[in-house]
Structure formats: C-alpha cells, structure tokens
Amino acid sequence: MAECPGIAHLAEMADGGLARVRTPGGRLSADQARGVADAAGTLGSGVIDLTNRANLQIRGLSLDAGPRLGERLAAVGLYVGGEADRRRNVLLDPLAGLDPTEIADLRPLAAALADALGSADVAADLSPKFSIALDGGGRAGLAATASDLTLLARRDGAGRGALALALAGRPLGVATEPETAVAAVLAVARAAAALGPDTRARDLAPHVVAADLVASGLAAPCGDVAWPAEVRPVFGALPASHAEGRAAVVVPVAVGRLDAGQLRWLAARADEDGEGALVLAPWSAVVLPGVAPARAADLLRRSDAVGFPPVAVVERLTVVACAGAPSCVRAREPAKGAGLALLARAAASGAAPLARVHLSACGKGCAGPADADLLLLGASDAPGWTLHAHAAPRRPGPAVGRLAEADADAILEWLAQRG
Structure with a gap:
C-alpha cells in the first residue's frame, strides 16, 4: 500500500485502488474536470472524493491502473510524472482573486x-x-488549516x-x-x-x-x-472583485463525495455559465468563477437536482465523514453514506439544525481533528455507533448514547433536543 497516494502510486483500499489527483491551487479547467470524471467512470468505480486539502481522489481502480490513469491525466495537464506528482501539495484560498477583502x-x-x-x-x-x-488574508481564514x-x-x-x-x-x-x-x-x-x-x-x-x-x-x-x-466556509453566490458584473458561485459538496456525473455537470456549468474553470475548496465545495449574477440563483437551484445539498442547509448543518465502509478495511460502518443521508433528510425536513456532526468509522479520525457538536464513532470490532458530545475521534470522552445505525431522523432528533 502506498504511504501517500498519487496518480502512479495507488493506495490499496477495501474498494480497490485509490489515486490522488493533486490540483495545486485547487484550480481545474472544465476539460481537466471532465478528464478526471471520464477516468473515474471508465477506470474506477465512478466515485470521486474532494479532500480537505482541495485535491481529488479517484476510487475503485484496479491496482495496475496507474499507467493508464497517468496517460489520461497527462493528456489534460494533470500528471507530470516522477517524484513531482506527489510533491505539489500547495493549498490556496479558493476565493483568491475573487474576495474583495483579501x-x-x-x-x-x-x-x-x-x-x-x-x-x-x-x-x-x-x-x-x-x-x-x-x-x-481574505474572509475564509485558510491559514487556520x-x-x-x-x-x-x-x-x-x-x-x-x-x-x-x-x-x-x-x-x-x-x-x-x-x-x-x-x-x-x-x-x-x-x-x-x-x-x-x-x-x-x-x-x-x-x-x-x-x-x-x-x-x-x-x-x-x-x-x-x-x-x-x-476556517470560515463560504457557500452560495459571492460577488467577485476581479471581473466587473460577474460573480462566483460556491456549490457545496455533501461530505466531500462526488460521482463522475456530478463532476461533469460542474464542468458543463463552468463552460456555459462561468469562465471555464472550477476551483476546489477544502471545506467540501466547488467554486465556479465568472458567473453572471442573474444566473447564480438558477445555477444553485439546478445543483439540487443533481445531488448537491442546498446552501441553506450546509450553512447551518456541517457534516464531515471519513470514507467508512465499504471503502476502508478498518471500517464496519458506512460513514459517507450516513452523512449523505443526514444532509438529504435535513434538506427534506426544511429545518436543518445549527450544528457540526462528525461521522468517524474508527478512532483514526481521517475526516479531520476538529471537535464536533455530535461525534458518531464506530469501531472495527463491533457494529453500531457511540455518540459523543463536543468531541473529536481521537479524544471522544464519555459516550452519551448509542445507535445501532446512523439513522438520520434519530440524529436530527438528538440535535434538536440539545439545541
């Protein structure tokens, strides 16, 4: 297993090989985004993760897919080969050039x-x-990462x-x-x-x-x-300072999980409504620069139809989740799936609580170290989740409850009772 994956260096996961596509500065052209989506759909399972360092991960690859993936991504300028591939770890504020306060x-x-x-x-x-x-030096506070x-x-x-x-x-x-x-x-x-x-x-x-x-x-x-x-996440329409009369639209990505179709949809919106580029945000979002203000609200409405959560929900309810089962050998519980279901239920209910929820299928805490109002912690040797208040996976403290499964209604009820 590769210690730190790249494009040629695949990590062996429970759901197959995993490739990390580094996007220095987080910026992709629409063609590059389509290249990643096509590679994920034809060489992998079609599942793509947006990481908390604004990179993309392609899941479900065969372990010998590195050379073929490298050829495809080199053709769109996303693979440079050799040791350089895994050393371009440069995270940039995704609002750079767009934020008038920077x-x-x-x-x-x-x-x-x-x-x-x-x-x-x-x-x-x-x-x-x-x-x-x-x-x-802008509003997002990226230096806290x-x-x-x-x-x-x-x-x-x-x-x-x-x-x-x-x-x-x-x-x-x-x-x-x-x-x-x-x-x-x-x-x-x-x-x-x-x-x-x-x-x-x-x-x-x-x-x-x-x-x-x-x-x-x-x-x-x-x-x-x-x-x-x-870090102070930003979602929705953002007036931009670099192009008069244009805006940036920040589309939230539920628990950092995309599929190939969603990435192609974002690429199409970048071409048709924006300036042909996407910028990945480390708070599980994609920025589309250069959108006309009159198009911004419609673009966000249409994003709901392809599985992106509403801005009004993610501005109140933050849900982070590790890969979980069936992607990770350490996991019994489907953390990503449970997180997606929780956001979908909150959107359907029309009353998202103001809270941060962290689903970690084991104590490693791959989704991040920050405290959450509610931590659902799984274990590799037992089914179900223990509930912890104001906790992080590596310092959970005493359990305040237990769920056999991460039922969205039960989680929302717990949050409402303690809100």
Whole structure:
C-alpha cells in the first residue's frame, strides 16, 4: 500500500485502488474536470472524493491502473510524472482573486510554488505529505488549516504587502516578500528533506528555521500577526472583485463525495455559465468563477437536482465523514453514506439544525481533528455507533448514547433536543 497516494502510486483500499489527483491551487479547467470524471467512470468505480486539502481522489481502480490513469491525466495537464506528482501539495484560498477583502491575490505564487516543488532537486527526498498553505488574508481564514508551512498575507507599517510564515501552525515571527517567497519555501523544504523523507515541519526547530531564513535574506522579523483561529466556509453566490458584473458561485459538496456525473455537470456549468474553470475548496465545495449574477440563483437551484445539498442547509448543518465502509478495511460502518443521508433528510425536513456532526468509522479520525457538536464513532470490532458530545475521534470522552445505525431522523432528533 502506498504511504501517500498519487496518480502512479495507488493506495490499496477495501474498494480497490485509490489515486490522488493533486490540483495545486485547487484550480481545474472544465476539460481537466471532465478528464478526471471520464477516468473515474471508465477506470474506477465512478466515485470521486474532494479532500480537505482541495485535491481529488479517484476510487475503485484496479491496482495496475496507474499507467493508464497517468496517460489520461497527462493528456489534460494533470500528471507530470516522477517524484513531482506527489510533491505539489500547495493549498490556496479558493476565493483568491475573487474576495474583495483579501490583501493579496496569491494565485501566481501558488502556480510558481507547484512548479518549483515539482522540479526542485530535493523532490525525491521530500516527504510527499509536506504541505504548504497560502492565505491572501481574505474572509475564509485558510491559514487556520493544518499545514507544514503556511504563508499569510499581511501589511507592514508602511502598508506594503508581505507574507508571514508559520511552521506546523506555529508563527515564526518572520515574513518574506512575494518575490522571495518561492526561495523561502524551498529553503524550508530542503531543511526537511535533509533530515530524511519522513521529516515534516513539526520535526524542525522553529527558531532555527526563522534564523536561517533571516540570515539568508529570505525573510525579515515582523511584528505580531493575527492568525485566523478557524476556517470560515463560504457557500452560495459571492460577488467577485476581479471581473466587473460577474460573480462566483460556491456549490457545496455533501461530505466531500462526488460521482463522475456530478463532476461533469460542474464542468458543463463552468463552460456555459462561468469562465471555464472550477476551483476546489477544502471545506467540501466547488467554486465556479465568472458567473453572471442573474444566473447564480438558477445555477444553485439546478445543483439540487443533481445531488448537491442546498446552501441553506450546509450553512447551518456541517457534516464531515471519513470514507467508512465499504471503502476502508478498518471500517464496519458506512460513514459517507450516513452523512449523505443526514444532509438529504435535513434538506427534506426544511429545518436543518445549527450544528457540526462528525461521522468517524474508527478512532483514526481521517475526516479531520476538529471537535464536533455530535461525534458518531464506530469501531472495527463491533457494529453500531457511540455518540459523543463536543468531541473529536481521537479524544471522544464519555459516550452519551448509542445507535445501532446512523439513522438520520434519530440524529436530527438528538440535535434538536440539545439545541
């Protein structure tokens, strides 16, 4: 089993091979989205996951499908081959260039970093899990995402833009200029690679990294920076600042689960209603830039008919779920399926509770570490779910109830009683 999947490096899962398609900056052309959908439908099971780092995962592949998948995705510019494929872990605020509150549009930096990491001399020695997050200082607060290295746009006392740095969530007290940002990131990557391919940012000494960056002229000390405490998801129609008279539409994706038909539908909407591009959001959503405001409401209405949840539901009820059964060998319970059913029932009822629900089929907590108002925790050695209030999978605390299955009505009733 591949430790960290890519396109050629498939992970062996209970439902077959899994490929991770990295989309640096989260941006896909409509043709690239169709390429992924077609590959998923013909080589895999047609099931596609949108990850919490804004990548796509194709499920249900045969374990020898890597070369064929690589050929298909290389034809649409999504596979670069070699060690570079798994090293382009660049997460960008999906509202970059669209958010009028942002300090800096970091899309050019995201593209430059993806290229640099893929071609750097340390690519083979760098952990494929080494991740970078870029936050232009806008409303979404992407810098709160757990990453090895985070760059957050800020303004100095003279009003000039700079990028404050954090290592594994710990601010370094230094900032780099946009023109030196790629070199600064590569310097940190080389420091990690020098300690071995399993080294992550948490293994580096923050004061040493900061001192080395300052000594090399790649960063300078900066004052205190207000780092976002949490990511703030955005859904629905968003007036955009980059194109007068156009909007961005953020379509929610229930528990990050797509099928090939839904991805093709999004590609068609990007071509017909937008500017021919999709941007993947790490909060289980897809952004369609360049939509005319008069088309936005109709596009969102039509998204319901192809299985996307209503914005009014996901703005109140957040549901996260791991892959669960039958995708994971550790799982007995169908976490994704239960999450989809819960959102569908909340939409049908017309009264979604204001809550965060996490379905984790085991204690590993693959869907994320954040606390939920209600955690449903499964186990590999027993059927059913235990219920935990204000908990996360790795620190569930005492159980407050138990369900033989994740019945949507029972979950909604539990939430209503404690709301």
